[in-house]
Amino acid sequence: MNLNYTHCFSVSDKYENKIFNIDQTKLDSLEKQVLITHGHTDHITNTPQQALTNKINKEIIDIVLPKNKIDFKIIKQNKTTDLTDRIKVTSKNAGHVLGSSMYYFESPSKSLLYTGDFATKDSLLLDGAQPLEADTLIIESTFGRENFVFPERKEVYDDFAEKLANDLQQNKLIIVGAYALGKSQEIIKFINKYLGVTPFVTQNIADINRVYEHNEQHLGQYDILNGNIKEANIIIVPPNLIKKDVIKTLSHQTHKRIATYIVTGWDFYKGTSCVPISDHADFNDILDFVKKVNPKVVYCDHGFHKDLAYLLRKKLKVNAKSVSEFSKKNILDFIE
Numbered sequence: 001m002n003l004n005y006t007h008c009f010s011v012s013d014k015y016e017n018k019i020f021n022i023d024q025t026k027l028d029s030l031e032k033q034v035l036i037t038h039g040h041t042d043h044i045t046n047t048p049q050q051a052l053t054n055k056i057n058k059e060i061i062d063i064v065l066p067k068n069k070i071d072f073k074i075i076k077q078n079k080t081t082d083l084t085d086r087i088k089v090t091s092k093n094a095g096h097v098l099g100s101s102m103y104y105f106e107s108p109s110k111s112l113l114y115t116g117d118f119a120t121k122d123s124l125l126l127d128g129a130q131p132l133e134a135d136t137l138i139i140e141s142t143f144g145r146e147n148f149v150f151p152e153r154k155e156v157y158d159d160f161a162e163k164l165a166n167d168l169q170q171n172k173l174i175i176v177g178a179y180a181l182g183k184s185q186e187i188i189k190f191i192n193k194y195l196g197v198t199p200f201v202t203q204n205i206a207d208i209n210r211v212y213e214h215n216e217q218h219l220g221q222y223d224i225l226n227g228n229i230k231e232a233n234i235i236i237v238p239p240n241l242i243k244k245d246v247i248k249t250l251s252h253q254t255h256k257r258i259a260t261y262i263v264t265g266w267d268f269y270k271g272t273s274c275v276p277i278s279d280h281a282d283f284n285d286i287l288d289f290v291k292k293v294n295p296k297v298v299y300c301d302h303g304f305h306k307d308l309a310y311l312l313r314k315k316l317k318v319n320a321k322s323v324s325e326f327s328k329k330n331i332l333d334f335i336e
């Protein structure tokens with residue numbers, strides 16, 4: 001098993017001349033297969049025709065990219081699949097969004113864990129990712145700086161519920177900005193459970209909800225926005241729809257004052273309207289995870305990869321590298 005990095009990581013078997021890219025997001029001229037970790041669009045654009053992933057991710061991708069021509073090979077969660085005679089892969093829950101997978105690769109003498117986007121804390125809907133010991137770890141470093149330590153989720157839920165209850169008492173229309181895949185479903189469940197109110201959602205959120213529901217993730221009640229805004233107390237929309245002119249129009253249409261919130265791990269320390277619910281591991285979660293995987297080498301990818309590599313070297317004394325240190329077509333030191 002070789003580990004390579006060009007524009008994404010790939011695992012290859014030189015004896016069989018097979019290469020498996022992971023979350024390929026740039027066009028690649030060579031004939032390769034791709035392993036897909038989850039259905040967020042920044043991980044699936046330019047997926048070539050042959051891709052391996054689990055059934056839930058396929059269902060989500062068919063909604064998010066309805067015209068995709070991907071030839072899916074379905075692999076089961078927690079079941080080991082032979083990629084070649086020497087390389088096996090096991091798809092494990094990544095705790096990020098429904099269907100999200102980490103990939104655990106094994107060759108006769110080496111192991112490699114690729115987290116993809118991951119979260120280790122349980123949410124209202126998903127269990128957190130569990131670490132597995134591996135020789136090499138490729139870790140998502142979105143929140144790879146020390147200032148990204150989020151409050152406990154229960155605390156955030158309680159605080160958010162109190163704010164929303166106040167807004168409802170003042171007869172405000174509440175608009176919550178949340179990504180269509182992952183956050184929106186958590187917020188729908190949260191609003192049902194904590195406030196007993198039925199939120200209204202955009203059609204693209206409702207489309208994803210159906211995948212959650214038929215995979216036995218019960219979200220509670222919701223209605224689809226369709227000219228019925230006057231009936232709504234709380235609406236959930238993708239964050240890019242939260243704009244001044246949209247809010248003004250909604251206020252005008254409904255004759256209500258508007259309260260807006262964005263559910264995000266970013267900049268939570270700056271704004272009062274940001275709700276620090278994230279579907280990514282925070283800095284402390286990342287450190288705990290690395291300790292438990294106990295790798296000989298860590299590669300940091302996405303977000304603050306340079307900072308995280310530096311901090312892992314400093315705090316945990318592990319051999320950590322950032323993707324920015326690799327030159328193109330570099331073959332990494334992971335050869336069996």
Ligand SMILES: [Zn+2]
Nearest residue numbers: 038040096117
């Ligand atoms: Zn993601």
